[in-house]
Amino acid sequence: MSTDTTPAEPASKIDLPDHVAGDAGSIPSFDCTFRIARFDPEQDSEPHWEEYNVTMYGTDRVLDALHKIKWEIDGSLSFRRSCAHGVCGSDAMRINGRNRLACKTLLKDLDTSKPIIVEAIKGLPLEKDMIVDMEPFFQSYREIMPFLITSGHEPTRERLQSAEQRQAFDDTTKCILCAACTSSCPVFWTDGQYFGPAAIVNAHRFIFDSRDEGGDMRLEVLNDKEGVWRCRTTFNCTEACPRGIEVTKAIAEVKQAILQRAF
Amino acid sequence: MSTTSIPAPRTGYSRHKSTRSKFEMFAWLFMRISGVVLVILIFGHLFVNLWVGDGVQAIDFGFVAGKWASPFWQIWDLLMLWLAMLHGTNGLRTIIMDYSEKPSTRMALQVILYIAAVIVIVLGTLVIFTFDPCPAGADPSVLAEFCKA
Numbered sequence A: 001m002s003t004d005t006t007p008a009e010p011a012s013k014i015d016l017p018d019h020v021a022g023d024a025g026s027i028p029s030f031d032c033t034f035r036i037a038r039f040d041p042e043q044d045s046e047p048h049w050e051e052y053n054v055t056m057y058g059t060d061r062v063l064d065a066l067h068k069i070k071w072e073i074d075g076s077l078s079f080r081r082s083c084a085h086g087v088c089g090s091d092a093m094r095i096n097g098r099n100r101l102a103c104k105t106l107l108k109d110l111d112t113s114k115p116i117i118v119e120a121i122k123g124l125p126l127e128k129d130m131i132v133d134m135e136p137f138f139q140s141y142r143e144i145m146p147f148l149i150t151s152g153h154e155p156t157r158e159r160l161q162s163a164e165q166r167q168a169f170d171d172t173t174k175c176i177l178c179a180a181c182t183s184s185c186p187v188f189w190t191d192g193q194y195f196g197p198a199a200i201v202n203a204h205r206f207i208f209d210s211r212d213e214g215g216d217m218r219l220e221v222l223n224d225k226e227g228v229w230r231c232r233t234t235f236n237c238t239e240a241c242p243r244g245i246e247v248t249k250a251i252a253e254v255k256q257a258i259l260q261r262a263f
Numbered sequence B: 001m002s003t004t005s006i007p008a009p010r011t012g013y014s015r016h017k018s019t020r021s022k023f024e025m026f027a028w029l030f031m032r033i034s035g036v037v038l039v040i041l042i043f044g045h046l047f048v049n050l051w052v053g054d055g056v057q058a059i060d061f062g063f064v065a066g067k068w069a070s071p072f073w074q075i076w077d078l079l080m081l082w083l084a085m086l087h088g089t090n091g092l093r094t095i096i097m098d099y100s101e102k103p104s105t106r107m108a109l110q111v112i113l114y115i116a117a118v119i120v121i122v123l124g125t126l127v128i129f130t131f132d133p134c135p136a137g138a139d140p141s142v143l144a145e146f147c148k149a
């Protein structure tokens, strides 16, 4: 029997330089404070601030901190979340004064030396803590008829579309209906009557779709007193959108489409 | 749990009925068009009054009288008055709509705004057309050249 004299294989075949390999695997942790607007409809008439101190890691997001607070400090903290990965649009909230998704806001991108301020989005009826009544938001969404409208018989194969035709509304297909845009709009805050950026974005998605035949009806709906003309090009919506949709531009395109139809 | 009465159901969210009116579209268009025209009118006005010739030093009663003796400047100033007033009034109407929450506040502010606008437009128009460049018995030293003829 012969003995194998070749040295054992190293754990990694790649030699990492010391400055990289040194602390490999350890994630920096830090303490941070959260100032959260708490509202319990059975006790409070106004939201009030509570502070929570938590130890978090460099890879954590605001959502992870909220989980930690809910699971380890105060189980009554209420917020919506579902996918936790920026797809479902459940967890839009006002973080340090800006509307964002808690699940897409990394703590390392915030200033953790100061308290991180978390509130519910504004302009929609507050139900509890971070949870607002989304009904007004979805009501104006339904009013713009967010579904394909066609006439005649259903074709026996796909409704074809060129790459250019698809490109015209590509940006607005990305909406996840999180309401970050609509609840960042000062015109919407006043009385909630304005259709709001999200409804216009989703109308845009069908108005500029070459397969859809309901464009005129949607333009008619948005040519309302509370429609696109209330937009003051503040750009809050474009800044708020977690999907990077050029919301203000989409609104401008709908305005143009209404004008072109009228003249 | 205490035995308080069941809270009243939240009043359902109600959107205004659609107006089916194109007013807001025309108001929006008017702001852009009047804005562009106002750039020409206002800068033309500033250039002629403050820059050409003796500039600011030339402005006196006679200077204004001389300008309004010409139909060209009458129309120019009339357009500037009407466009700026309608543009400014509609701009303030937008601001009232954006910031006032109670319908009664909204209504009150709008009434004040429209009354003010009508007064300024009517008075201004009257001044431009009924202006007498050579009032009888005035000190001749302040009057325009053509009054002495």
Ligand code: HEM
Binding pocket: A231, A232, A233, B031, B032, B034, B035, B036, B038, B039, B042, B084, B085, B087, B088, B089, B090, B091, B092, B094, B095
């Ligand atoms: C010099 C040329 C001018 C241009 C190009 C111009 C352009 C505009 C435009 C495009 C808007 C609409 C903004 C929006 O819808 O968000 C606006 C609003 C407004 N303008 Fe003018 N304008 C001019 C002169 C004036 C004058 C002379 C007045 C006052 C009599 C005035 C008073 C207003 C007001 C009160 C608003 C509403 C404010 C706002 O929308 O934030 N503007 N202007």
Ligand code: SF4
Binding pocket: A089, A174, A175, A176, A177, A178, A179, A180, A181, A182, A197, A198, A201, A240, A241, A242, A243, A244, A245, A247
């Ligand atoms: S447009 Fe952007 S911000 Fe607005 S609802 Fe859609 S995803 Fe959210």
Ligand code: FES
Binding pocket: A080, A081, A082, A083, A084, A085, A086, A087, A088, A089, A090, A091, A092, A101, A102, A103, A104
């Ligand atoms: S939890 Fe789904 S988008 Fe954040």
